[in-house]
Each structure stands twice: as structure tokens, then as C-alpha cells.
Amino acid sequence: MNPKSIKEYKKLYNSQRKIVEEKISKIFVAREPRSLYEPSAYLLKSGGKRLRPLLVLLSAKAVGAKFSSAYNAALAVELLHNFTLVHDDIMDNADKRRGRLTLHKKYDTNTAIIAGDSLLSIAYEFLLKDCNGNAKKILETFNRGLIEVCEGQSLDKEFETRNKVTLNEYLEMIRKKTAAMAEMCCSVGAQLAGGSKSEIKALEDYGRNIGIAFQIQDDLLDITADEAEFGKVVGGDLIEGKKTFLFIKAFEKAKNDDKRALFEVVLNKGIKKHQVEEYKQIYERLGVLTDAKNSISKYTEAAVCSLKKLPRKEDIEIFQWIAYSLIERIK
Numbered sequence: 001m002n003p004k005s006i007k008e009y010k011k012l013y014n015s016q017r018k019i020v021e022e023k024i025s026k027i028f029v030a031r032e033p034r035s036l037y038e039p040s041a042y043l044l045k046s047g048g049k050r051l052r053p054l055l056v057l058l059s060a061k062a063v064g065a066k067f068s069s070a071y072n073a074a075l076a077v078e079l080l081h082n083f084t085l086v087h088d089d090i091m092d093n094a095d096k097r098r099g100r101l102t103l104h105k106k107y108d109t110n111t112a113i114i115a116g117d118s119l120l121s122i123a124y125e126f127l128l129k130d131c132n133g134n135a136k137k138i139l140e141t142f143n144r145g146l147i148e149v150c151e152g153q154s155l156d157k158e159f160e161t162r163n164k165v166t167l168n169e170y171l172e173m174i175r176k177k178t179a180a181m182a183e184m185c186c187s188v189g190a191q192l193a194g195g196s197k198s199e200i201k202a203l204e205d206y207g208r209n210i211g212i213a214f215q216i217q218d219d220l221l222d223i224t225a226d227e228a229e230f231g232k233v234v235g236g237d238l239i240e241g242k243k244t245f246l247f248i249k250a251f252e253k254a255k256n257d258d259k260r261a262l263f264e265v266v267l268n269k270g271i272k273k274h275q276v277e278e279y280k281q282i283y284e285r286l287g288v289l290t291d292a293k294n295s296i297s298k299y300t301e302a303a304v305c306s307l308k309k310l311p312r313k314e315d316i317e318i319f320q321w322i323a324y325s326l327i328e329r330i331k
Contacts, residue, residue: 001317005314006321009317010321012318013054013318013322016054019067019071020050020057020071020074020078023071023075024078025045027040027075027079028041028044029041035111036114037115037118039111039115040119042103042106043082043085043086043103043115044079046097046100047098048098051322051326052078052182052185053074053075053078055077055185055186055189056070056073056074056185056186056188056189057070057071057074057189058189058315058319058322059189059190059193059195060073060189060190060193061193062195062199062203062310062312063190063194063195063196063199063203064193064311065192065193069130069192070189070192070193071130072126072129072130073127073131073188073192074189075123076124076126076127076142077185077188079122079123079126080119080120080123080142080145080146080181081181082116082119083116083117083123084146085097086103086104086112086113086115086116086119087113087116087153089102089103090104090109091153091157103115124139124142127139127142127188130192131192137191138188138191138192141187141191142188144180144184145180145183148176148177149177151176152174152175152177152178153177155169155173155176155177159173160241160269163266165243167245167249170245170248171245174211174212174215174216175212177215178212179208179214180208180211182207182208182214183205183207183208184207186204186206187200187203187207189203190203198309199311202306202309202310205302205303206307206319206323207303208303209299209300209302209303210322212299213299213300213303213323213327215245216292216295216299217296219237219245220245220246220289220293220296222234222235222246223235223237223276223279223280223283233273235273235276235280238265238270238271238276238279239271240270241265241266241268241269241270245292245295246288247265249286249292250262250282250283250286253287254282258282258285265279303323304323307320
């Protein structure tokens with residue numbers, strides 16, 4: 001992929017993201033009561049890459065449709081995504097998201113719950129605006145994505161109380177909690193545009209695999225990133241006692257003192273901040289940072305490989321650029 005093409009893909013992505021942002025800003029303007037819709041609007045102003053709506057739009061384009069045929073569905077998946085974030089933040093008692101107060105901290109928990117519920121309801125309202133003869137199948141896909149996210153979140157909470165989680169169990173959890181949404185976005189976009197079965201499957205495979213790669217990369221960044229750039233406390237997963245790809249892989253490979261040190265994390269449900277460097281050294285000694293990088297590459301290449309079934313080179317390349325940008329955290 002040459003630099004000129006990358007520049008064009010960035011320009012296309014950013015121009016469509018700008019359109020999505022403009023449409024998002026208008027969703028709640030005329031809705032009443034304001035006690036409900038002002039908190040909803042606040043949540044959606046948090047910005048971000050808007051990756052999920054862009055996956056809908058680009059998937060529709062990849063099978064021959066115009067962006068204009070899928071804008072409402074693109075808004076629907078962003079509303080759905082933010083609905084899940086509201087509930088995640090309440091469950092985690094998180095204070096901030098993307099540098100801003102979480103909804104339940106800025107307002108209160110009851111307001112956050114009802115505002116989140118409104119996002120889900122309005123998501124279906126917008127999705128139906130773009131559905132034609134294939135509404136039943138698209139709604140089934142959309143709903144399945146939501147169900148899997150809920151299942152993934154439940155598994156994640158369940159893992160907190162378990163002493164042992166296998167790598168396969170963890171991968172299934174992130175497939176549901178993180179990757180299922182990206183898979184659904186690609187599928188909905190392709191279905192709205194009347195894509196063939198092979199095109200829809202290719203895009204679903206792409207979304208699922210970049211979602212898994214993205215989450216493993218997030219696990220890796222938690223221990224390797226620069227804190228100022230990462231925007232979070234480095235080693236936060238270890239401090240909270242989370243069973244991530246790195247921890248599970250380390251626990252499988254460790255022996256003697258390393259095994260005992262890792263088991264202390266489970267027993268104590270986390271570590272102190274000053275212990276993060278010690279555990280990073282254990283990870284390095286056991287080679288799990290390299291294991292994570294290899295898995296990220298594996299899932300990214302699987303995503304890129306699935307694109308071969310798409311008809312046009314430029315569509316294949318923009319999805320490739322997104323896949324590699326995600327794992328490198330290029331903005």
C-alpha cells in the first residue's frame with residue numbers, strides 16, 4: 001500500500017467520521033424531556049474514532065452501495081455501543097471515560113440507567129429507517145450482536161471470581177464482549193447494501209478478527225504503553241487483578257517462584273502499583289509479551305486475508321489500513 005493511497009484512505013475515513021459526528025450532534029436536539037436527552041447527548045459528545053459506524057458505512061460501500069444508504073444504521077450501532085459503555089461504567093464504578101466524567105458520576109446512577117436505555121431504544125429506531133425488504137435478517141444480526149456483548153460482559157465479571165480461566169475461555173469472552181460488535185457492524189452494512197453471502201461472511205470474519213486483535217493489543221498496551229500516551233494507569237489490569245491474555249498465558253507457562261507470584265495476584269485480587277514493574281519482568285521472562293504480539297499479528301492477518309473475497313482493490317485496502325492502524329493505535 002503506497003503512501004498516496006494511505007493519505008486518501010485517511011481523508012475518506014475522516015470525512016465520513018465528520019458526517020457521522022454532525023448527524024450524532026442532532027439526534028437529541030428536539031427530543032423531550034431534556035432531563036433524559038441532555039445526559040444522552042452528553043455521552044455521545046465524548047468523541048473517539050467512531051470506528052463502529054465507519055465499519056457499517058465502509059462495508060456497505062464495499063458491496064456496491066452509497067454511504068447515504070447506511071447513515072441511519074451507522075448511527076444505530078454507535079448508539080448501541082454507547083449504551084453498553086454506560087452500563088460497563090456503572091458496573092465498574094468508573095469515574096472517567098476518555099478524560100470526561102462518566103454519565104453516572106456527572107449526573108447519578110438512575111439517570112445514567114434510563115439514558116442508556118433510551119440509547120438502545122433509539123438505536124432500533126434509526127436502524128429501521130435503513131431497512132427495506134431484509135429488515136428481519138438485519139434486526140436479527142443487530143440483536144445477536146447485543147446479546148453477545150451482554151454474554152461477554154457477564155463472562156468477564158464471572159472470571160473475576162474464578163481462580164483459573166483458560167486461554168480458550170478468555171478468547172471466547174473477548175470474541176463476545178469486544179469482537180461481536182465489530183462483526184455485527186460489518187455484517188449489517190453488507191446486508192443493507194445487498195451483499196452476497198460470501199461478501200457478508202468475508203466482512204463478518206474481518207470484523208471478528210480485528211476485534212480480537214484489538215483487545216489483545218489493549219491487554220498488551222496496559223503493561224507496555226507510555227502512561228501519558230495511553231491515558232490510563234500502566235499496569236491497571238494487574239492492579240485490578242484482571243485475568244487478561246498476558247496474565248493467563250503467564251500463569252500457564254510459569255513455574256516455582258513465578259507461579260507463586262502470579263497466584264498471589266489471584267488470592268489478593270490484584271497488586272499494588274509499586275509491584276507493576278516486578279510483574280512486567282515476570283511477563284518478559286516468560287515471553288508472554290512476544291506471545292501477545294504474535295497473537296495480535298495472527299488475528300490481524302486472518303482479518304486481512306478474509307478480504308480477498310471483496311471485488312474492489314480500494315475497498316480491500318481501506319480495510320487493511322484500518323486493521324493495521326488499530327493494532328498500531330495510529331490516529
